[in-house]
Amino acid sequence: MFMMSNKLNSLPFTHKNVNYFASWAIHTRKLRPVTVKSYLQTLALMHRLNNLPDDCCKQNGIVDLIIKGAENLSIYENVWARKTRQSNVMTLNLIKLLGHKIATSEWEPSSKQIVWTASLIAFFGSCRMGELLPQGKFYDNNTTLLWGDLKRLENSWLLHIKSPKSRTKGGEFIDIFEFKGQFCCPVKALDELKRISNNSNSNTTAVFIFNNGKPLTKNVFNKTVSRLLKNEMKINNGSIKGHSFRAGIPSLLA
Secondary structure, three states: OEEEOOEEEOOOOOHHHHHHHHHHHHHHOOOOHHHHHHHHHHHHHHHHHOOOOOHHHHOOHHHHHHHHHHHHHHHHHHHHHHHHOOEOOOOHHHHHHHHHHHHOOOOOHHHHHHHHHHHHHHHHOOOOHHHHOOOOOOOOOOOOOEHHHEEEOOOEEEEEEOOOOOOOOOOEEEEEEOOOOOOOOHHHHHHHHHHHOOOOOOOOOEOOEOOOOOEOOHHHHHHHHHHHOHHHHHHHOOEOOHHHHHOHHHHHHO
């Protein structure tokens, strides 16, 4: 005996039984086409074990159409899902707009400077957010950017990325240069952060850390930027993530 949507059906199954089962599994139970195919193979095995013909499960054009249609729909759903989740590239105009949103927020000044500076460093340095910010509320000195990893040069800041994704021995160095006249200079922003930070004199303290001792994490950064730019993202059904900053300068150059 086989239970199917509260209905008992005795073996052998007819083509009508199998048609109903496939439709019920796809549309009512929302099973994946590959799962339904597996169940049909099991039904065929049940017939053979009982010395019954299994043609109803193996040679059924209607069931084939039902499954093929579900497979096609899943392809379109996956394509649409990718489009709705696509990340937008951060542009110069968008980074300026982000700066305006941060400046007009009700955050306290040091919090504004932390988020703004992290945004500019990520954008102009084409940095991965995971190379600048910790994943959790406790940061690791071997992976998070510390004040001891920064060096002020004449017209730039030199950043030492200790644990880059490329696994380069000794890490990588990124030179962040001045960008004057556009109100979004990363060097000026980092200068100001160092001036107002309570921890900038400690080489073992994270650069992007709030006055309450909690670091700016990658997840908090992404959520904050997405919230600030949510109205702009609705226009093209996209989103802003950490990788949006890394792709900014290469896209401008292209």
